[in-house]
Amino acid sequence: MPGVSGLGTGCWAVGSLLILLAAISIHQEYSDPGELPRMEKDLQKLQEEYRQMNKSCFILGASGETGKELLKEIVQRQLFSKITLIGRRKLTFEDEAYKNVNQELVDFEKLDEYPSAFQGHDVGFCCLGTTKAKSGEAGFIRVDHDYVLKSAQMAKSGGCKHFNLESSRGANKASSFLYLRVKGEVEAEVEELDFDRFSIFRPAVLLCDRQESRPSEWFARKMLVPISYMFPTAYSVPMTTLVKAMLNNMMLQSDKKVDLLENKAIHSLGDLGKQEGK
Numbered sequence: 001m002p003g004v005s006g007l008g009t010g011c012w013a014v015g016s017l018l019i020l021l022a023a024i025s026i027h028q029e030y031s032d033p034g035e036l037p038r039m040e041k042d043l044q045k046l047q048e049e050y051r052q053m054n055k056s057c058f059i060l061g062a063s064g065e066t067g068k069e070l071l072k073e074i075v076q077r078q079l080f081s082k083i084t085l086i087g088r089r090k091l092t093f094e095d096e097a098y099k100n101v102n103q104e105l106v107d108f109e110k111l112d113e114y115p116s117a118f119q120g121h122d123v124g125f126c127c128l129g130t131t132k133a134k135s136g137e138a139g140f141i142r143v144d145h146d147y148v149l150k151s152a153q154m155a156k157s158g159g160c161k162h163f164n165l166e167s168s169r170g171a172n173k174a175s176s177f178l179y180l181r182v183k184g185e186v187e188a189e190v191e192e193l194d195f196d197r198f199s200i201f202r203p204a205v206l207l208c209d210r211q212e213s214r215p216s217e218w219f220a221r222k223m224l225v226p227i228s229y230m231f232p233t234a235y236s237v238p239m240t241t242l243v244k245a246m247l248n249n250m251m252l253q254s255d256k257k258v259d260l261l262e263n264k265a266i267h268s269l270g271d272l273g274k275q276e277g278k
């Protein structure tokens, strides 16, 4: 009977998810340093100082859920004198505020041919990614590893000083899961490029209203509603918190060449403004 087998699959999915969550939470207790970055100056002042430096940035993946939100925040806060989107298709924006946003169209299979797209940006943000479900295993590696690494190389040659990479919670080059392994590998390879500053973000499940329908992610997000209520920093992070964390982290001077921000640190960095506002 279809109803019964459907129910069976549902229970199996819930069961596996709970086991996975339990495993992750045990893992987290031992691996999450939980260090809270301290805000020395008022956020507004920091932002003002940052603007006055007239820096430029590029965003890879600005058409995606994270990239879109990041661009919105950057435009609203007027953090950069020049913003360039590097992507495979031209995006259209209704809002006047976006009129000075530059766009460079590239063929990711031949990135070598587009050095000028990457040239002359102080800060780079990489929010590229696909899934095995959407692109197959080879396609996933191509985007999440090859395109990301090549973009980072091009950015480095183009003079980028601070490269920000959106990775994932659990990224680990020794993992037996393809997704986590590829994420871990690309983190390590980009680190070898030796940017003046390299920030890695490892968000857990991103909470947003995704346009595209991905039933399994939708289901996981719904399951996460009560769990994220009980343990707000453990399994998920709102998209707005992530992008705020990326920008707050960027504005805060770091004495570290490489900063690795786990989900919990993303929550505290992203909520800095809120705390200040109290």
Ligand SMILES: NC(=O)c1ccc[n+]([C@@H]2O[C@H](COP(=O)([O-])OP(=O)(O)OC[C@H]3O[C@@H](n4cnc5c(N)ncnc54)[C@H](OP(=O)(O)O)[C@@H]3O)[C@@H](O)[C@H]2O)c1
Residues within 6 Å of the ligand: 060, 061, 062, 063, 064, 065, 066, 067, 087, 088, 089, 108, 127, 128, 129, 130, 143, 144, 166, 167, 168, 169, 202, 203, 204, 205, 206, 207
């Ligand atoms: N979503 C989550 O819950 C979550 C959690 C942790 C980590 N992450 C990671 O965070 C990153 C961003 O996630 P997201 O959910 O914001 O991604 P998304 O909405 O799927 O956006 C992906 C971006 O990558 C671009 N892209 C995909 N395939 C491409 C290709 N073949 N060639 C050129 N560009 C391509 C897309 O451009 P087009 O619009 O042109 O396709 C889009 O701009 C990913 O690396 C993901 O693994 C996500």
Ligand SMILES: *[C@@H]1O[C@H](CO)[C@@H](O)[C@H](O)[C@H]1NC(C)=O
Residues within 6 Å of the ligand: 052, 053, 054
């Ligand atoms: C940034 O641009 C403003 C306005 O064009 C200019 O007054 C200022 O000197 C510039 N700052 C730097 C650090 O270049």
